[in-house]
Amino acid sequence: MTAVHAAAVFFGGGLGSVARWAVGEMCARWWPTVPAGTLVVNVVATAVLCGVGAWAAGEVRVPRGAMLLVTAGFCGGFSTFSTFAADTMRLAGEHGWGWAAANVAVYVGLGLGGGGALGGGGGGGGGAAGVTSGHEAVSRGGGRGSRCGGVRTVGRGAGVGGSGR
Numbered sequence: 001m002t003a004v005h006a007a008a009v010f011f012g013g014g015l016g017s018v019a020r021w022a023v024g025e026m027c028a029r030w031w032p033t034v035p036a037g038t039l040v041v042n043v044v045a046t047a048v049l050c051g052v053g054a055w056a057a058g059e060v061r062v063p064r065g066a067m068l069l070v071t072a073g074f075c076g077g078f079s080t081f082s083t084f085a086a087d088t089m090r091l092a093g094e095h096g097w098g099w100a101a102a103n104v105a106v107y108v109g110l111g112l113g114g115g116g117a118l119g120g121g122g123g124g125g126g127g128a129a130g131v132t133s134g135h136e137a138v139s140r141g142g143g144r145g146s147r148c149g150g151v152r153t154v155g156r157g158a159g160v161g162g163s164g165r
Contacts, residue, residue, distance in 0.1 A: 004065050005064065005065055005068050008065040008066070008068045008069040008073055009068050009069070009072045009073040009076075010073070011069065011073065012068070012069040012070060012072070012073015012074040012075075012076075012077065013072075013073045013074070013076055013077035014077065015073070015074055015077065016045075016073065016074040016075060016076060016077025016078035016079075017077040017078070019041075019074075019077075019078055020037075020041045020077065020078045020079075020080060023037050023040055023041050024037030024038065024041070025037070027040055034091075035083075035084075035087035035090070035091070035103070038080060038083045038084050038087050039084075039103075039106065039107060039110070041078050041079055041080065042079050042080065042081075042084060042107065042111060043107075043110045043111055044078070045075045045078045045079035046079070046111045048070070048074070048075055048078075049071055049075045052067070052070055052071060053071075084107060087103065088100045088103050088104060091103050
């Protein structure tokens with residue numbers, strides 16, 4: 001981890017968090033009884049992450065800092081699992097478990113659908129994108145799984161949004 005990479009995640013996360021708040025405020029005015037803002041940000045973050053993963057899986061040279069800014073930073077700050085869980089429990093308490101189950105089904109359906117559409121989704125084979133250390137190129141990896149799930153750091157460091165089996 002370098003200071004530049006940490007700064008990229010820091011600034012991307014800040015931008016994502018402010019964007020999440022703004023989308024949540026806007027959606028709360030339009031749809032006050034359902035957690036539409038959380039749904040919108042999570043689906044959009046999934047689509048962005050998968051789209052970037054699919055794009056970087058090609059023969060494109062992307063600096064690691066730029067990938068970290070968008071994936072771990074912006075998408076990490078923009079998306080929120082904890083709010084999704086809290087919203088689901090609130091729906092269960094206020095409207096019953098049927099609403100809560102519908103909320104989960106919509107999230108999973110739209111998340112997988114949007115991620116699969118932009119990330120070349122589907123089960124096997126697509127080759128995982130790997131972000132190399134330093135400022136080198138993003139290369140096509142030999143891993144299994146979808147391109148969306150394969151955005152990961154090669155070598156040192158933890159994964160950025162995927163399993164990278």
